[in-house]
Amino acid sequence: MRIGIVCPYSWDVPGGVQFHIRDLAEHLIALGHEVSVLAPADDETPLPRYVVSAGRAVPVPYNGSVARLNFGFLSAARVRRWLHDGTFDVIHIHEPASPSLGLLTCWAAQGPIVATFHTSNPRSRAMIAAYPILQAALEKISARIAVSEYARRTLVEHLGGDAVVIPNGVDxxxxxxxxxxxxxxxxxxxxxxxxxxxxxxxxxxxxxxxxxxxxxxxxxxxxxxxxxxxxxxxxxxxxxxxxxxxxxxxxxxxxxxxxxxxxxxxxxxxxxxxxxxxxxxxxxxxxxxxxxxxxxxxxxxxxxxxxxxxxxxxxxxxxxxxxxxxxxxxxxxxxxxxxxxxxxxxxxxxxRRFDWSTVGADILAVYETVTDGAASVATDDRPGLRQRFGLARS
Missing domain, CATH: 3.40.50.2000 (Glycogen Phosphorylase B;)
Incomplete structure (x- = not known):
């Protein structure tokens, strides 16, 4: 499977989301999949061979911290080029509601999109205010993952829809x-x-x-x-x-x-x-x-x-x-x-329930669900399928 993963935060500034994406990519590569990660990165940052730089990030207050994000016309052009060159079977976007590469990718991508929501913020005024802007992009998501029940709750309360809970993985x-x-x-x-x-x-x-x-x-x-x-x-x-x-x-x-x-x-x-x-x-x-x-x-x-x-x-x-x-x-x-x-x-x-042998298999199951024919998935009436994976309606 050809898998494109979008990292919202700068690759050169360590953080839990970056580590999760790195380990997921390396786990999938070890299983024989072709993986490319698009991430913000400074020009001098040494990158693994599977990471493509989307350019320098800028610090932005986000979720009670300061995140280094990448957003703008140049970033949008790099997203489109990465999508064109990758011809991915599935796109996996992390934090699609943040003002970063994930949102740009949602706007530009075609085909199956999986999104992982990491943020837990029960009173995010910014997310509520941004919903009208986000809605068109988020409707393109085929399946949603939340890393915890609390991230899922934030998603449901602020953006609607649902998600399957799959925790972050650890070796x-x-x-x-x-x-x-x-x-x-x-x-x-x-x-x-x-x-x-x-x-x-x-x-x-x-x-x-x-x-x-x-x-x-x-x-x-x-x-x-x-x-x-x-x-x-x-x-x-x-x-x-x-x-x-x-x-x-x-x-x-x-x-x-x-x-x-x-x-x-x-x-x-x-x-x-x-x-x-x-x-x-x-x-x-x-x-x-x-x-x-x-x-x-x-x-x-x-x-x-x-x-x-x-x-x-x-x-x-x-x-x-x-x-x-x-x-x-x-x-x-x-x-x-x-x-x-x-x-x-x-x-x-x-x-042991957080080991990549378990977490990776659960994420791959989501990929396979959305790639096994988006049309058939959208009309599948098997009980619980749409609810389990937070599937978007066509």
Missing amino acids: VDFFAGAEPRPEWGTPAAERDTGGTIGFIGRIDEPRKGLPVLMRALPSILRARPDARLLVAGRGDEEEAVAALPAGMRERVEFLGMVSDEDKARLLRSVDLYVAPNTGGESFGIILVEAMSAGAPVLGSDLDAFVQVLDRGAAGEIFANEDAEALAGAAVRLLGDPARRAELRERGSAHV
Whole structure:
């Protein structure tokens, strides 16, 4: 099958959607399909052979963050050329409602279109206001996927229609097989008084929750003075620790941006992974990666996180933005090796449903449904088919 995938966000700025698209493309290629990904990218960005640059992106406020998007006449021309050269059997657009390549592709493409909706935002005034502009493009979509029930709810409430829920995928074995790094673990002599906490995310993006974790850290260190926090991600490191007492700042180690390999090794090394995100999350891929690596997870009680953590069975949950609740749970878990071992076991079993062997097969089933004759699918009256895949009416 010839598959064209559209990435809305700049390829050179790491993010969950980009990682999902990269891994999906490589999974499909490994199965023998021909895949081309169209994505914004700076001229100097090294790209995999399957990625086609749509040109430089610009920063745009979107979904409580700043997304680097690509939109305009030049982008539209590149979309049309990519579609012409690709002669795809199916087009898979991510975030078609954002002002980016997905919307341009919806306008220009012919034939079967699958769309994945990642955004979870129950009160998006921008999406409501833009609906009259989006409607003509969205009506061309043959099938809709939402990465979580909360992304599906956002789609239904703002744009109408429905979608099948297929979560983001993870190469579980890649994380499970990573080698821990001794310097990122806890020395045997400090296991009763310390513990290593991990955090991965953009430091200067408040919704990723690092400020909440920093507010919790003094209480954690008073109870466990040898504990330390490892932070991986880009941002202003000095500003991140500015509110900490001076004597505690040395207990925070910033690793900067890390490779995929080092991310997996970090997650394999820590005693506890904390996800203090405060909002705007439709799924929580880092939770799945952490559980895949065997890290016990403590996450805020965002709806999407609660679902990924199997309502607390696969990881523990604390009240969103409550630093003292975070600190209390972290201290308890760091002091309870048996509970952490239980979470590792439950998390490792739970994440198998997110492995690409399952997620990839579900996405391919959607592709096959829309390519097996759009006309026959549009008139198929088999119970549940249209509802399952969120099929557009002709």
